[in-house]
Amino acid sequence: MKQIKSSSHGVYRLSYHLMLVTKYRRKSINIAMLENLRGILTDLCEKWGCVLLEFSGEADHVHMLFDxxxxxxxxxxxxxxxxxxxxxxxxxxxxxxxxxxxxxxLWTASYAIFTTGGAPLEVIKQYIIGQRRPSE
Incomplete structure (x- = not known):
């Protein structure tokens, strides 16, 4: 099960999948740059209170998964x-x-970011619909 974190007023697990693409989709990222980017992004995540869970990429884009x-x-x-x-x-x-x-x-102005989670939306919808409503 994914680790749930807590703050003084709540519990949470917020995970995102981010994709960054090089300008003009040029294949400009080499292996040395990719490893350097991993370090840069890890440091930035820590500074923002985030955690880099996974990172990889190809010559024209990178993917990262973070909490x-x-x-x-x-x-x-x-x-x-x-x-x-x-x-x-x-x-x-x-x-x-x-x-x-x-x-x-280096990067295009655009990016793609997606939330990630454990259960599919349909399962969550059915869970919410199935809640026992208060009686009158």
Missing amino acids: TPPTVEPVKFVNNLKTVSSRLSRRDHAEHLAQFYRKPV
Whole structure:
């Protein structure tokens, strides 16, 4: 069973699957960059109070699975991940990325983020429908 976390006023388990794509879908990520990105994203997750559960990618995109507390706004977190990882990757791999981009870019403006969880939505809907309603 997935570990449920708690705060002073509630319990939660918020997991997200995030996909970031390189600008123009160029195959600019090599193995050294991928490993560097893992470290950058792990550090950023810790700074935001999140936990990186899984990370991998291909030459033109990366996937990450992470847990976050309810106090973290996903859009702000993702924008910070993209900004910092792009800046640090361009700093650490400038010569390599110059082959693909003239301007200081790495990620496209878009991203994909999905919530993850244990039970399918239909199972949760049936559970809620099946609750005993109070009698009059």
